[in-house]
Amino acid sequence: MxxxxxxxxxxxxxxxxxxxxxxxxxxxxxxxxxxxxxxxxxxxxxxxxxxxxVSAGSRQRWVASAWWWPTVIGGLTLLVAGMVWLLVAQLRRTGLSSIAVPTPGASGLRLRVGARALEEALENRTVVLPEVERAGVRLVRAPRHPRLRGAVRLRPGGDPAALVEHFEDGPRAEACGSLRLAELPADLRIRVLQAAPAEPRHGRRRGRRRRRPARVE
Known part of the structure; x- marks a missing residue:
């Protein structure tokens, strides 16, 4: 999620x-x-x-209990800590909502592309590369240029070096050309799945039942 x-x-x-x-x-x-x-x-x-x-009866009934104040203080502390964590998470957000596209031939025109649209396009282009099973791409902030962060899962026996080459020549090059960006750095996290072990053969061969020779009287 x-x-x-x-x-x-x-x-x-x-x-x-x-x-x-x-x-x-x-x-x-x-x-x-x-x-x-x-x-x-x-x-x-x-x-x-x-x-x-809080009614007077509730106050008198619960305040007399030893667990009342620790529970109230602990609950309020957790609530405040959760709110602070949510605020810090919002302030430290690294994702981009959109990215500016240069328009050198049209003065005064500002063109922006939604970050999610670009991420979906890169994911769709990456997932069709050879040996790729799943791919996820995010566009994050960087000091000078936007930066791509991708997580790719390869099928068993996949070649990470070949994937990097295909990604550089394919999705990343196409994104740079479409957005007219001189540079679009990317960080890829590649995971190669392991082949499933061969299932052991269950059961043993049942030996043939030896027939007793017929008795002749």
Missing amino acids: RRTVVNRVLLGAVGAVLLGVGVLVLAGGLDLYRRLGVHPPDRWPFTSPDQPV
Whole structure:
């Protein structure tokens, strides 16, 4: 799963939880249940402006337990740590959303190509190379030029040197020509699958049953 998908799922889940809590608090604070004549179920949270977030009975019942404060502090610590990790992951994002294409013959024209479209094109061109079983390509940031990071899985007996040559002359050269880039560095991580071991022959040959000679009386 790509990191962008994970980020969207996490942000969507956190946003849905916060939105639900906010709607409940807003409905209780504005006393919408009484005004609209709605009768919420028993133990429904935040039903009136005078209702606290945690009732007095719950506070007295749980605070007396020894595990209450460690659990609250630990849970809040994990929540804050998770939010900080998500923020740092967003700030350290290395992927590109698009890449600029030079247009020397047209002044004032800016042309950009979506990074995902370019990645899919490179993956489709790489997966059809000889001995390639699976390929994944990402376009990442670099100090001077965009950079490709690829992960290729070869079939058993595949030649990594031949794959590098085919990749250089094929997908990478075509990408440089299409985007009019003088240079497009690439890092390839190649994995060669091992041939499956021969399955042992199960069972033994059953010996022929010796027939007893017929008795002649």
